[in-house]
Amino acid sequence: xxxxxxxxxxxxxxxxxxxxxxxxxxxxxxxxxxxxxxxxxxxxxxxxxxxxxxxxxxxxxxxxxxxxxxxxxxxxxxxxxxxxxxxxxxxxxxxxxxxxxxxxxxxxxxxxxxxxxxxxxxxxxxxxxxxxxxxxxxxxxxxxxxxxxxxxxx
Amino acid sequence: xxxxxxxxxxxxxxxxxxxxxxxxxxxxxxxxxxxxxxxxxxxxxxxxxxxxxxxxxxxxxxxxxxxxxxxxxxxxxxxxxxxxxxxxxxxxxxxxxxxxxxxxxxxxxxxxxxxxxxxxxxxxxxxxxxxxxxxxxxxxxxxxxxxxxxxxxxxxxxxxxxxxxxxxxxxxxxxxxxxxxxxxxx
Numbered sequence: 115x116x117x118x119x120x121x122x123x124x125x126x127x128x129x130x131x132x133x134x135x136x137x138x139x140x141x142x143x144x145x146x147x148x149x150x151x152x153x154x155x156x157x158x159x160x161x162x163x164x165x166x167x168x169x170x171x172x173x174x175x176x177x178x179x180x181x182x183x184x185x186x187x188x189x190x191x192x193x194x195x196x197x198x199x200x201x202x203x204x205x206x207x208x209x210x211x212x213x214x215x216x217x218x219x220x221x222x223x224x225x226x227x228x229x230x231x232x233x234x235x236x237x238x239x240x241x242x243x244x245x246x247x248x249x250x251x252x253x254x255x256x257x258x259x260x261x262x263x264x265x266x267x268x
Numbered sequence: 269x270x271x272x273x274x275x276x277x278x279x280x281x282x283x284x285x286x287x288x289x290x291x292x293x294x295x296x297x298x299x300x301x302x303x304x305x306x307x308x309x310x311x312x313x314x315x316x317x318x319x320x321x322x323x324x325x326x327x328x329x330x331x332x333x334x335x336x337x338x339x340x341x342x343x344x345x346x347x348x349x350x351x352x353x354x355x356x357x358x359x360x361x362x363x364x365x366x367x368x369x370x371x372x373x374x375x376x377x378x379x380x381x382x383x384x385x386x387x388x389x390x391x392x393x394x395x396x397x398x399x400x401x402x403x404x405x406x407x408x409x410x411x412x413x414x415x416x417x418x419x420x421x422x423x424x425x426x427x428x429x430x431x432x433x434x435x436x437x438x439x440x441x442x443x444x445x446x447x448x449x450x451x452x453x454x
């Protein structure tokens with residue numbers, strides 16, 4: 115038998131849960147739903163869900179959407195093949211090439227820094243870290259002192 | 269009888285069932301009311317089909333279940349994480365939330381309606397990750413694989429969560445399972 119199975123417990127829980135009566139909905143629920151329905155009924159068609167629009171409007175809106183989609187596809191195709199867009203694309207690719215060069219330069223610099231750090235040895239690295247921490251702590255100390263002195267006089 | 273009056277009658281007939289379904293899955297009255305409202309607003313949009321349909325009750329129950337589960341996954345913490353991350357803590361932590369009589373044999377001391385009230389409370393106090401599959405299995409009558417598909421979790425997880433939920437109910441309600449079980453449990 116699976117460790118997650120226990121027929122006796124399952125039967126007992128099933129008995130208990132099946133014996134539960136249906137819960138009564140709050141009395142205010144029906145008026146609340148009817149109020150929403152009434153409010154929706156008096157609202158104009160364009161503010162209601164599409165499924166509730168009159169059938170002719172549904173057909174027209176669907177046709178308009180299809181036409182808009184077709185127009186968008188056609189327009190995109192035209193745009194892609196337009197000479198102006200082709201020159202803009204080549205200009206953009208030039209920008210991307212520059213960006214790529216800048217990124218690769220940064221990568222080379224980062225690699226050089228990593229190499230330099232690796233050649234320094236652990237003790238020197240520890241010393242640098244300690245110096246940085248000390249500098250940070252000194253800054254915090256000075257700022258704290260400054261704040262205390264300035265605000266203590268008020 | 270106008271459409272609106274007819275819908276009112278329709279809603280009167282089914283509102284308790286829909287509310288119960290939502291309430292047992294969500295364990296929160298305000299959220300269950302909102303879900304019930306949404307279910308009946310959807311029903312109103314399709315009232316032309318539902319009015320004469322013999323399966324209207326089933327349709328309402330399915331919509332109520334689906335909307336409740338959507339609500340849980342959308343507005344509450346991702347419940348698939350619940351039992352993995354918090355399940356054990358909540359399971360243990362919530363033990364003390366309901367005050368049950370100290371008697372060793374609850375069934376003998378409580379009237380039937382009080383007993384059901386306790387079961388209802390114990391059910392609603394279960395963590396979401398345990399309560400939902402338990403309700404779907406025992407009250408809605410779904411199979412393990414159907415629950416796993418609905419909740420988007422593995423069948424193993426469903427079985428484990430249901431088992432933990434039953435164990436939690438057993439402890440909370442001190443269910444009497446007979447000598448055979450007790451002997452096995454010791």
